[in-house]
Amino acid sequence: xxxxxxxxxxxxxxAYEAGVKLAVGYPGTPSTEILETLAEExxxxxxxxxxxxxxxxEVGIGASLGGARALVTMKHVGLNVAADxxxxxxxxxxxxxxxxxxxxxxxxxxxQNEQDNRxxxxxxxxxxxxxxxxxxxxxxxxxxFEISEKFDTPVMLRMTTRISHSKGIIEENEPVKIESVGFxxxxxxxxxxxxxxxxxxxxxxxxxxKLQQYSEETELNVIENNGSKIGIISGGIAYQYAKDNLPDxxxxxxxxxxxxxxxxxxxxxxxxxxxxxxEELEPYYEEIIHAAGIKIEGKKYFSRLGELSPYKVAxxxxxxxxxxxxxxxxxxxxxLFPRPPILCPGCPHRGAYMALKKLGVAVTGDIGCYxxxxxxxxxxxxxxxxxxxxxGNAIGMEKVGGYQKxxxxxxxxxxxxxxxITGLLDAVYNKSNITVIILDNRVxxxxxxxxxxxxxxxxxxxxTKRVNFIELAxxxxxxxxxxxxxxxxxxxxxxxxxxxxxxxxxxxITNRPCVLMPKRIGDRPxxxxxxxxxxxxxxxxxxxxxxxxxxxxxxxxxxxxxIDPVLCTGCSLCAQVCQPEAxxxxxxPVKVK
Amino acid sequence: MENETTNILIVGVGGQGVLxxxxxxxxxxxxxxxxxxxxxVHGMSQRGGVxxxxxxxxxxxxxxxxxxxEVDILISFEQAEALRAVDWLxxxxxxxxxxxxxxxxxxxxxxxHYPDDPIAxxxxxxxxxxxxxxxxxxxxxxxIRLVNTILLGGISTDLEFDxxxxxxxxxxxxxxxxxxxxxxxxARGQELAVAIKKAMA
Ligand SMILES: Cc1ncc(C[n+]2csc(CCOP(=O)(O)OP(=O)(O)O)c2C)c(N)n1
Numbered sequence: 075x076x077x078x079x080x081x082x083x084x085x086x087x088x089a090y091e092a093g094v095k096l097a098v099g100y101p102g103t104p105s106t107e108i109l110e111t112l113a114e115e116x117x118x119x120x121x122x123x124x125x126x127x128x129x130x131x132e133v134g135i136g137a138s139l140g141g142a143r144a145l146v147t148m149k150h151v152g153l154n155v156a157a158d159x160x161x162x163x164x165x166x167x168x169x170x171x172x173x174x175x176x177x178x179x180x181x182x183x184x185x186q187n188e189q190d191n192r193x194x195x196x197x198x199x200x201x202x203x204x205x206x207x208x209x210x211x212x213x214x215x216x217x218x219f220e221i222s223e224k225f226d227t228p229v230m231l232r233m234t235t236r237i238s239h240s241k242g243i244i245e246e247n248e249p250v251k252i253e254s255v256g257f258x259x260x261x262x263x264x265x266x267x268x269x270x271x272x273x274x275x276x277x278x279x280x281x282x283x284k285l286q287q288y289s290e291e292t293e294l295n296v297i298e299n300n301g302s303k304i305g306i307i308s309g310g311i312a313y314q315y316a317k318d319n320l321p322d323x324x325x326x327x328x329x330x331x332x333x334x335x336x337x338x339x340x341x342x343x344x345x346x347x348x349x350x351x352x353e354e355l356e357p358y359y360e361e362i363i364h365a366a367g368i369k370i371e372g373k374k375y376f377s378r379l380g381e382l383s384p385y386k387v388a389x390x391x392x393x394x395x396x397x398x399x400x401x402x403x404x405x406x407x408x409x410l411f412p413r414p415p416i417l418c419p420g421c422p423h424r425g426a427y428m429a430l431k432k433l434g435v436a437v438t439g440d441i442g443c444y445x446x447x448x449x450x451x452x453x454x455x456x457x458x459x460x461x462x463x464x465x466g467n468a469i470g471m472e473k474v475g476g477y478q479k480x481x482x483x484x485x486x487x488x489x490x491x492x493x494x495i496t497g498l499l500d501a502v503y504n505k506s507n508i509t510v511i512i513l514d515n516r517v518x519x520x521x522x523x524x525x526x527x528x529x530x531x532x533x534x535x536x537x538t539k540r541v542n543f544i545e546l547a548x549x550x551x552x553x554x555x556x557x558x559x560x561x562x563x564x565x566x567x568x569x570x571x572x573x574x575x576x577x578x579x580x581x582x583i584t585n586r587p588c589v590l591m592p593k594r595i596g597d598r599p600x601x602x603x604x605x606x607x608x609x610x611x612x613x614x615x616x617x618x619x620x621x622x623x624x625x626x627x628x629x630x631x632x633x634x635x636x637i638d639p640v641l642c643t644g645c646s647l648c649a650q651v652c653q654p655e656a657x658x659x660x661x662x663p664v665k666v667k
Numbered sequence: 668m669e670n671e672t673t674n675i676l677i678v679g680v681g682g683q684g685v686l687x688x689x690x691x692x693x694x695x696x697x698x699x700x701x702x703x704x705x706x707x708v709h710g711m712s713q714r715g716g717v718x719x720x721x722x723x724x725x726x727x728x729x730x731x732x733x734x735x736x737e738v739d740i741l742i743s744f745e746q747a748e749a750l751r752a753v754d755w756l757x758x759x760x761x762x763x764x765x766x767x768x769x770x771x772x773x774x775x776x777x778x779x780h781y782p783d784d785p786i787a788x789x790x791x792x793x794x795x796x797x798x799x800x801x802x803x804x805x806x807x808x809x810x811i812r813l814v815n816t817i818l819l820g821g822i823s824t825d826l827e828f829d830x831x832x833x834x835x836x837x838x839x840x841x842x843x844x845x846x847x848x849x850x851x852x853x854a855r856g857q858e859l860a861v862a863i864k865k866a867m868a
Contacts, residue, residue: 078697104708183708207704207731240706240731243697314730321670321729384734410751411779413680413771416715450773614775619715623775633775640811 086111088215093252095142102149103184105177127152141255167226171219208242294329305346419620420643422586425560436477440464442486462493480574488518502551597644606656672725679744684815689720694836706731820856
C-alpha cells in the first residue's frame with residue numbers, strides 16, 4: 075500500500091516491518107512522533123518513555139542483549155545524556171539488532187544548539203545511515219538492523235528536522251519474521267572490566283575494517299551517472315536540495331556515512347572535472363575526504379550554520395560556477411511584527427514569572443515551555459543551558475554569592491525527573507541556600523504533551539504509579555517543601571519570599587495542570603469593564619495572548635485593554651494585577667466592592 | 668522539465684489548522700496519482716507562532732521545500748501572515764487569504780505595529796488577491812475552526828483534482844464526527860470562489 079508519511083512515521087513503520095520488539099526513548103523535537111506512532115499504530119511492539127535518554131539507551135541495550143531487536147529514539151542533545159552507555163555499547167556489540175535514532179535539529183527550530191551528531195558515530199566507531207526522504211527513512215531502518223546483526227554493532231540512523239517532519243509517499247511491506255534469540259551469557263563480551271574491554275576495543279577496530287569494505291560495496295552509497303563532468307557528493311536532505319538545482323549532474327549519494335567509502339569517492343572524484351561536497355552543518359564528509367588526500371571543495375560555498383535550503387544551495391552552486399541562472403531573488407524579510415512563541419492563556423507558568431520578577435531574584439532556568447519566560451514582556455529568566463542544569467547552576471551561583479537578592483531555580487516536572495533529582499540531592503548534601511520551584515503542570519508540554527513518571531500513565535496508555543514530588547523532595551532531605559497555587563499571585567510572592575530568606579534548600583511545587591492537556595481547560599472567562607480601565611498596561615505586561623489593546627483610549631490617550639472570551643481560561647492573574655479592579659469574571663453583576 | 672512541480676504554500680498562526688489543510692491537499696494530490704512532498708516544522712513555533720507548510724507535487728519531486736519566488740498559490744488563514752509570505756509568490760501567482768486578523772500581544776505594546784490594512788498592502792504587490800471573510804462563514808456553520816476547509820474549497824477551483832478525490836480525502840483524514848460539516852465548509856468555499864471569479868472576469 076502507498077501511504078503519505080512523515081520521516082518519523084516512516085521510521086515507526088520501518089521498525090514494525092523490521093520486527094522490532096521493544097522501542098524506547100525520551101521525547102525531544104524532532105524525534106518524538108516515532109514512539110507516539112508506534113504506541114498508537116503498532117501496538118504489538120512494546121514501547122515506553124523513559125525518564126531520560128540515558129535510561130532509554132540502557133533499556134534498549136537490555137532488550138538487545140535479551141535477544142530482541144530494539145529501537146531507541148532521541149533528539150541530538152539527548153545523545154549527550156546517553157553518551158556514556160553509547161560509547162561503551164560500541165565495544166560490547168549487540169545480540170538482537172540495535173538501532174539508535176538520533177534526530178538532529180539544524181537551524182535549532184526547537185533546540186538549544188545544532189550539534190552535528192554524525193561525529194558521534196565516528197567517535198564511537200559505529201556505522202550511521204542517513205536517509206534523504208520518507209521512503210528511505212523506512213527502508214534504512216530495516217537496513218540498519220541487518221547491518222547491526224551482521225557486524226555485531228549498534229547502528230545510528232541520523233535524522234534531521236526536515237527529514238523527520240517532512241512527508242512523502244512510501245510503499246509499505248509486510249513485516250519480516252524475526253525470532254527473538256534470547257540472552258546468551260557471555261561475560262567477556264558484555265562485562266566491560268578493563269581486561270575484557272581491551273579485547274573488545276581490538277574487535278572494534280577489526281569490525282571497522284569490515285565496515286569499510288561494506289561501505290565501498292553497499293548500494294546505500296550509490297553513484298548516479300548522468301554523463302556529466304560535474305560530480306556532487308551529498309547525503310540526507312542536502313542531496314535533495316542539490317537535485318532541485320542540478321538534476322543532471324553526476325552524484326555520489328551517501329546513505330552509509332561512517333565509515334565513508336573512500337575508494338569509491340577517490341574514483342568518483344578522479345573521473346570528474348569538478349566535484350563538490352554538499353552537506354548540512356559541519357564539514358564532516360569534507361574533512362574525512364580531505365584527510366584521505368582527495369581534492370574536493372565544499373564548505374567554501376555552503377554555510378555550516380543552520381539549515382541549507384534549495385535557495386542556499388543555489389547560491390553556493392552559483393559561486394562555484396556550476397549554475398548560471400540567477401537563483402531566485404533574495405527576499406528582504408517583510409517589515410512586520412514578529413510572532414514569538416508565547417505562554418498560552420491560562421498557562422500556570424505565568425504566575426511564577428510574575429512573582430519572581432516582582433521579587434527581583436536571580437532565576438536559573440531550564441528547558442520546557444517555561445523557558446518562554448525569557449521573552450517579552452515577562453523577560454525574567456537568567457540562564458538556560460541544558461535539561462536539568464537549573465539546579466546545579468543555582469547552587470554554584472549561590473555558593474559564590476553571585477546574587478544577593480537570592481537565587482531561584484525553575485524546572486519543569488518532566489525536566490526535574492529527567493535530570494533534576496541529582497541536582498537537588500547536591501543542594502541538600504552541600505547545604506545550599508537555593509530555592510527550587512518545580513513547575514508541575516503534570517505533562518511534558520513543550521514537546522506536545524507526553525506522559526512521564528508523575529502523570530500516572532505510560533506511553534501505551536496504561537495507568538501506573540505516580541511519583542509524589544513532595545515525598546521525593548523530603549526523601550532527598552529537603553526540609554522545607556511547599557505546594558502552591560500558581561494562579562494565586564500574592565500567595566506565590568509570599569511563599570517564595572519566605573523561602574529565599576530561609577537557610578537551607580527549599581522546594582516549591584506549583585500545582586495547576588497544563589491548560590492544553592489532556593483537554594483544553596477553560597473556566598469562566600474574565601472581561602474588562604471599559605469605564606474602569608485606566609490604561610495602566612499592567613495586564614499587558616503579563617504577556618497573555620487573550621489580552622489585547624482596545625481601540626478605545628483613556629483621556630491620556632492610552633489604549634484600554636480588552637479580553638478575548640474565547641482564549642481566556644479564567645486563570646484570573648490579570649485581575650490580580652489590575653489596580654482599578656476593572657477586570658472581572660463574566661456573568662457577574664458589575665463590580666462588587 | 669521532469670522535475671517541474673506545482674507549489675502551494677499554506678501559512679497561518681499556531682492553532683488555525685494549517686497542518687490539517689495541508690494534509691487534506693496532500694492526500695488529494697496523492698489520490699490523483701501525483702508524487703508529492705510537503706514540509707513543515709512543528710515544535711516551539713506552535714505556541715502562538717507562525718506556521719508554514721510547503722507542498723510540492725508533480726511527476727518527480729526532490730526536496731520538499733519550495734524555492735523563493737516559485738509559489739503558485741499562497742493560502743493564508745490570517746491577513747498579515749499573507750503579507751509576510753507574499754514574496755514567496757511567483758510573478759503570476761495567486762493569493763487566497765482569510766480576512767481574519769490576529770494581533771499578537773507583542774503588537775499591543777507600541778514597539779511593533781500590526782498593519783492597518785494588510786489586504787490593501789497585498790494588492791499593491793500582487794494582481795490576484797482573493798480575500799474572503801471565511802470566519803463569518805465558519806461561524807455560520809457553527810465552528811470557527813472551519814476556516815481552513817473553506818479556503819481549501821476555494822483554491823480547489825484552481826486545481827484539477829476530481830471533486831470525488833477531495834471528498835475521499837476529507838472522509839479519511841477528518842474525524843468522523845466532523846466529516847459532514849467539513850464537506851459543507853468545503854462546498855461553501857468552492858461556491859464562493861466561483862462567484863468571486865465570475866465577478867472578477
Ligand atoms: C536532553 C534533552 N532531551 C529532550 C529535550 C527536549 N525537551 C525540551 S523541553 C522538554 C520537557 C519539558 O517538559 P517539562 O519539564 O515538564 O516542562 P513543560 O514544557 O511541561 O513546561 C523536552 C523533553 C531537550 N531539550 N534536551
